[in-house]
Amino acid sequence: MKLFDVIIIGGGVTGAAMARELSRYKLKIALLEKEVELAFGISKSNSGIIHPGTQNPSLSLKGRLCAQGNQLMRGLAQELGVDFKEVGELIVIFQEEEKARLRSIAQEAEALGVPGLQMVDRPWLRQHEPNLSPDIVAALYAPTAGIISPYRLVYDLAENAMKNGVEIYTAHKVTGIIRPADYFEIQSTGGIFRSRYLINAAGLWGDEIANLVGIQDIVIKPRKGEEYLLDKKLENLTNHLVFPLPTPTSKGIIVIKTSDGNPMIGPTAQDGEDKEDLATTDQGLNQVLASAQKLVPAINRDDIIAYFAGLRAVAGDDFIIRHENQCPGLINVVGIQSPGLTCAPAIALMVIEILRQHGLSLQKKRRFYKNRKPFTHLFALPLGKANKVIQKNAAYGDIVCRCEMISAQEIREAIKRGATTLDGIKFRTRAQAGRCHGGFCTTRIMKIMAEELNLPCSEITKRGPGSEIIKASRENEANDIT
Amino acid sequence: MISRDLVIVGGGPAGLAAALAAYENGVKDILLLERDQYLGGILNQCIHPGFGLQYFKAELTGPQYAERFIQKINHIKEIEVSLKSLVVHLTKEKALTYIKPGAMQTLTAKALIMGTGCRERTREMIQIPGTRPAGIFPAGLAQKLINIEGLLPGREVVIIGSGDIGLIMARRFTLEGAQVKAVIEIQKESRGLIRNVVQCLDDFNLPLYLRHKILKIHGKDRVEKVTVAEVDDKLQEIPGTRFELACDTVLISVGLIPENELIEMAGVAMDEKTNSPESSELSTTSIPGLWVCGNAYKIYDVVDGVTRDSAQAGKLAAEYLRNLP
Numbered sequence: 059m060k061l062f063d064v065i066i067i068g069g070g071v072t073g074a075a076m077a078r079e080l081s082r083y084k085l086k087i088a089l090l091e092k093e094v095e096l097a098f099g100i101s102k103s104n105s106g107i108i109h110p111g112t113q114n115p116s117l118s119l120k121g122r123l124c125a126q127g128n129q130l131m132r133g134l135a136q137e138l139g140v141d142f143k144e145v146g147e148l149i150v151i152f153q154e155e156e157k158a159r160l161r162s163i164a165q166e167a168e169a170l171g172v173p174g175l176q177m178v179d180r181p182w183l184r185q186h187e188p189n190l191s192p193d194i195v196a197a198l199y200a201p202t203a204g205i206i207s208p209y210r211l212v213y214d215l216a217e218n219a220m221k222n223g224v225e226i227y228t229a230h231k232v233t234g235i236i237r238p239a240d241y242f243e244i245q246s247t248g249g250i251f252r253s254r255y256l257i258n259a260a261g262l263w264g265d266e267i268a269n270l271v272g273i274q275d276i277v278i279k280p281r282k283g284e285e286y287l288l289d290k291k292l293e294n295l296t297n298h299l300v301f302p303l304p305t306p307t308s309k310g311i312i313v314i315k316t317s318d319g320n321p322m323i324g325p326t327a328q329d330g331e332d333k334e335d336l337a338t339t340d341q342g343l344n345q346v347l348a349s350a351q352k353l354v355p356a357i358n359r360d361d362i363i364a365y366f367a368g369l370r371a372v373a374g375d376d377f378i379i380r381h382e383n384q385c386p387g388l389i390n391v392v393g394i395q396s397p398g399l400t401c402a403p404a405i406a407l408m409v410i411e412i413l414r415q416h417g418l419s420l421q422k423k424r425r426f427y428k429n430r431k432p433f434t435h436l437f438a439l440p441l442g443k444a445n446k447v448i449q450k451n452a453a454y455g456d457i458v459c460r461c462e463m464i465s466a467q468e469i470r471e472a473i474k475r476g477a478t479t480l481d482g483i484k485f486r487t488r489a490q491a492g493r494c495h496g497g498f499c500t501t502r503i504m505k506i507m508a509e510e511l512n513l514p515c516s517e518i519t520k521r522g523p524g525s526e527i528i529k530a531s532r533e534n535e536a537n538d539i540t
Numbered sequence: 541m542i543s544r545d546l547v548i549v550g551g552g553p554a555g556l557a558a559a560l561a562a563y564e565n566g567v568k569d570i571l572l573l574e575r576d577q578y579l580g581g582i583l584n585q586c587i588h589p590g591f592g593l594q595y596f597k598a599e600l601t602g603p604q605y606a607e608r609f610i611q612k613i614n615h616i617k618e619i620e621v622s623l624k625s626l627v628v629h630l631t632k633e634k635a636l637t638y639i640k641p642g643a644m645q646t647l648t649a650k651a652l653i654m655g656t657g658c659r660e661r662t663r664e665m666i667q668i669p670g671t672r673p674a675g676i677f678p679a680g681l682a683q684k685l686i687n688i689e690g691l692l693p694g695r696e697v698v699i700i701g702s703g704d705i706g707l708i709m710a711r712r713f714t715l716e717g718a719q720v721k722a723v724i725e726i727q728k729e730s731r732g733l734i735r736n737v738v739q740c741l742d743d744f745n746l747p748l749y750l751r752h753k754i755l756k757i758h759g760k761d762r763v764e765k766v767t768v769a770e771v772d773d774k775l776q777e778i779p780g781t782r783f784e785l786a787c788d789t790v791l792i793s794v795g796l797i798p799e800n801e802l803i804e805m806a807g808v809a810m811d812e813k814t815n816s817p818e819s820s821e822l823s824t825t826s827i828p829g830l831w832v833c834g835n836a837y838k839i840y841d842v843v844d845g846v847t848r849d850s851a852q853a854g855k856l857a858a859e860y861l862r863n864l865p
């Protein structure tokens with residue numbers, strides 16, 4: 059059996075960033091993910107904010123990795139061709155007395171090296187952010203805050219890691235781990251693997267993975283966040299990310315810009331027990347709306363076009379990133395709550411350092427492919443350029459999703475790059491993510507998938523086994539439907 | 541830039557009637573753009589009877605109704621039909637850009653008729669709480685899956701909203717051997733045609749819950765059940781009336797919205813509430829030489845009205861072109 063040098067459990071942003079960073083070295087690496095596609099855990103349902111480092115204490119691990127991650131993300135996005143945008147953030151206050159809190163936030167952030175911080179007053183806000191509530195008296199402006207498409211980041215990291223030799227196994231749920239000698243034997247639903255080092259980046263299930271090797275002191279609790287997306291027509295509702303003052307457990311309800319153009323409002327922060335409870339609630343909606351309207355009064359209930367809930371993996375106040383001496387070779391990377399998306403590139407560097415300290419020899423490969431073959435998104439091109447693309451390849455002119463202007467070629471490309479489900483296609487291309495929510499294009503996408511993946515339509519799923527779209531089909535079960 | 545006398549966007553019943561009427565009133569250069577691979581629009585998936593009672597004094601299915609127009613249009617060489625052609629850009633000077641496989645075209649229209657139809661309101665627009673598993677369909681998508689693709693999307697179905705498509709689909713699912721557990725309507729009366737309530741629900745003994753609303757959709761990968769409750773006059777839940785219905789499918793049939801993003805892009809004055817153009821007379825808009833007809837203009841109950849009014853738009857466009865200097 060092949061002996062890997064490093065196996066990563068979990069294909070969220072944490073796992074994918076580590077895989078990509080480790081792929082610079084002469085190592086045999088595999089990543090095991092239980093879902094049928096990557097980024098189907100926490101990394102698909104978050105705010106997509108690349109925080110500047112204004113939200114966490116300067117002495118926390120989160121705070122340090124956040125400030126560093128924000129800087130690293132720029133280079134990474136450029137290398138991979140991910141749509142990172144630096145839009146800046148405003149933390150706003152409604153009372154003059156709250157200025158002291160803004161100043162202490164600024165002090166903490168400055169200690170972390172966050173650049174360009176500035177206190178801005180009412181006239182500044184009126185000029186740069188005209189839709190803000192007139193009751194807002196001042197704000198702390200952090201220009202380095204950015205936005206990114208969280209799932210596209212994961213897919214792009216993983217694609218590049220694979221290009222550099224990492225083996226990625228989806229639908230491989232880790233169910234058992236033993237350490238028969240100086241290596242791990244990892245049982246999964248897709249087979250047994252052996253590896254010298256093991257990284258636990260299993261998100262909400264990080265505690266269960268730790269339990270498999272006898273580590274009991276990690277307990278992960280889900281903290282739910284509901285988010286509500288607004289119509290793309292409101293793309294310019296705000297020019298910055300708009301935050302209220304944070305509370306002890308949350309950053310508060312934010313008015314968010316997203317890389318797809320739709321503004322978003324949220325998230326809530328609700329502690330729970332069920333790691334699979336992704337239901338949105340009436341209370342959540344009301345809370346998000348009321349809080350967002352306090353910041354930007356023009357927001358309307360009717361502007362909502364989509365919503366979802368995500369669960370943060372909370373293991374105490376900070377991340378847990380450590381080598382387990384009781385189980386040499388195991389590194390836990392758990393409790394990666396917010397701002398884990400921002401921190402991912404910095405976490406990857408930190409983990410590599412830990413691996414080095416614990417005996418992994420790291421030799422750079424002679425040839426590392428740092429770039430990724432770009433993905434053509436028709437909607438992102440000016441019309442003239444789109445015309446050229448269509449003339450070169452007719453299938454770019456075959457529009458499948460009319461709300462978002464996604465072509466048959468883009469759907470096929472997404473499948474070639476690993477999409478096997480309707481959600482996977484949506485996350486990669488935006489098809490089905492527009493106003494009609496797939497009302498018009500779902501059947502066409504299913505047909506393209508059936509063709510490319512060589513599957514009957516009845517086996518096509520939204521996000522893996524159990525989520526089939528179709529219950530019976532005339533093609534295969536002639537008797538079933540009539 | 542290429543210029544055409546009359547461009548019609550949309551090859552459903554509205555665009556077809558407008559094209560024919562414009563031709564009959566003397567327009568000799570007509571370009572009809574349809575994004576789908578066939579003409580007929582939504583009629584293609586409406587295989588039930590009930591079309592044409594007023595206009596043709598005959599009871600036709602949707603495809604039969606469409607066919608009567610398509611046959612005629614196909615024989616008129618002055619009407620150029622371009623399929624798989626999606627208009628993506630429109631200006632107030634009536635310059636439009638469309639994409640089709642292998643080509644992107646920009647041209648100006650001396651007169652322009654938009655028959656772009658409507659889309660369904662979604663679960664998200666009425667903000668039903670709960671999870672987002674497979675098995676939640678706009679009713680029209682379910683109709684397309686069954687009638688065009690031969691795919692049955694569910695076996696135990698709850699239908700939210702008693703719009704006509706929802707009612708028709710209650711019958712359709714029943715005929716396909718699926719079980720319709722309930723049609724849930726928040727208002728005191730069905731929103732659909734009476735004949736559809738009778739023929740699609742009553743005749744099959746399907747339960748219609750008036751003054752009820754859905755509180756939550758449950759299920760991880762696939763829909764598992766819904767929570768329902770009765771509502772009072774203010775449409776608020778009446779305590780103690782909650783119950784659950786097990787199902788694998790939820791159909792959403794809560795109304796239609798005119799699709800007018802293109803004319804909005806061109807700067808046509810819009811009525812924000814209805815998503816249709818502000819309009820002083822039938823089919824007119826704030827841009828001279830630009831008409832909107834069919835369900836893009838307003839939501840019609842039956843297709844016969846669409847045909848009648850869209851033909852009028854075709855006539856108006858012909859008159860407008862005659863009077864151009």
Ligand SMILES: Cc1cc2nc3c(=O)[nH]c(=O)nc-3n(C[C@H](O)[C@H](O)[C@H](O)COP(=O)(O)OP(=O)(O)OC[C@H]3O[C@@H](n4cnc5c(N)ncnc54)[C@H](O)[C@@H]3O)c2cc1C
Pocket residue numbers: 067068069070071072073090091092093096097098099100101102103104105106107108109230231232233259260261262263264267282283284285325367368369370394395396397398399400401
């Ligand atoms: C509502 C919300 C908003 C947020 N907003 C932001 C933000 O704006 N900015 C920011 O920086 N951060 C944000 N975060 C935090 C960020 O999303 C997370 O920190 C980050 O996505 C965590 O990534 P991960 O890879 O650790 O976890 P995940 O993405 O959950 O990845 C873990 C993976 O492990 C897999 N797995 C689990 N068990 C097994 C097993 N036994 N075998 C194999 N695989 C397994 C899972 O399926 C999953 O894919 C937000 C979080 C939430 C919930």
